[in-house]
Amino acid sequence: MAVDSPLLNTMRVAKETVVAIEYTLKDDQGNIIDASGERGPMEYLHGAQNIIPGLEQGVEGLVAGDTKNVLVPPQLGYGEYSEKLLQLVPLTAFGANTPQVGMRFHAETNLGMRVLTIKKIDGEEVTLDGNHELAGKTLHFDIKVVSVRAAEPTELAHGHPHQSGGCCGGGGCGSGEASGGGCCSTEEGSEGGCCSTEEPAAQKQGGCGSGGCGCS
Numbered sequence: 555m556a557v558d559s560p561l562l563n564t565m566r567v568a569k570e571t572v573v574a575i576e577y578t579l580k581d582d583q584g585n586i587i588d589a590s591g592e593r594g595p596m597e598y599l600h601g602a603q604n605i606i607p608g609l610e611q612g613v614e615g616l617v618a619g620d621t622k623n624v625l626v627p628p629q630l631g632y633g634e635y636s637e638k639l640l641q642l643v644p645l646t647a648f649g650a651n652t653p654q655v656g657m658r659f660h661a662e663t664n665l666g667m668r669v670l671t672i673k674k675i676d677g678e679e680v681t682l683d684g685n686h687e688l689a690g691k692t693l694h695f696d697i698k699v700v701s702v703r704a705a706e707p708t709e710l711a712h713g714h715p716h717q718s719g720g721c722c723g724g725g726g727c728g729s730g731e732a733s734g735g736g737c738c739s740t741e742e743g744s745e746g747g748c749c750s751t752e753e754p755a756a757q758k759q760g761g762c763g764s765g766g767c768g769c770s
């Protein structure tokens with residue numbers, strides 16, 4: 555059927571739409587934590603928990619071209635900081651590796667695959683922190699909606715958009731630092747570990763989801 559273009563251009567962000575946004579993320583002090591900048595717009599499937607709930611709620615109902623300031627409290631972002639996610643391990647657990655404060659790595663925990671950060675090294679004891687680095691933080695997003703389109707059936711089935719280089723989206727799979735988890739590696743259909751090192755801060759951990767990276 556013939557659809558007049560203004561109708562398409564005013565498609566609103568709603569469940570089952572694929573949305574591309576540009577964003578800058580700042581903390582309470584106005585420091586820039588992350589920005590879509592060079593990576594280009596972040597594309598996600600709305601209503602599929604691809605991104606943190608507070609941001610998703612903030613984008614709801616917008617149209618392409620809209621800009622907005624979205625304030626996301628910790629409980630709608632990366633959660634409150636939890637002391638329970640701190641764990642002491644002996645230095646010897648690192649074997650031949652020399653741990654350093656700030657070092658991050660993937661590890662299998664009783665909460666599943668997590669990114670752990672070395673928080674403190676005290677003699678023979680190393681404190682690991684399983685909190686997301688943005689846990690407990692209020693997030694200030696400046697967003698601009700770049701595009702809104704209806705999701706394809708396969709995208710709805712997989713729970714993520716299929717553009718800009720496969721199911722993990724543009725630039726999700728980092729060439730990042732101490733990445734033990736072989737993100738988007740072809741060898742294994744790793745669930746959840748995908749994209750967790752260099753993922754955009756707006757995206758939820760494991761955002762590439764249960765569909766894995768192997769989808770085509």
Ligand SMILES: [Zn+2]
Pocket residue numbers: 712714715716721765769770
């Ligand atoms: Zn997919």
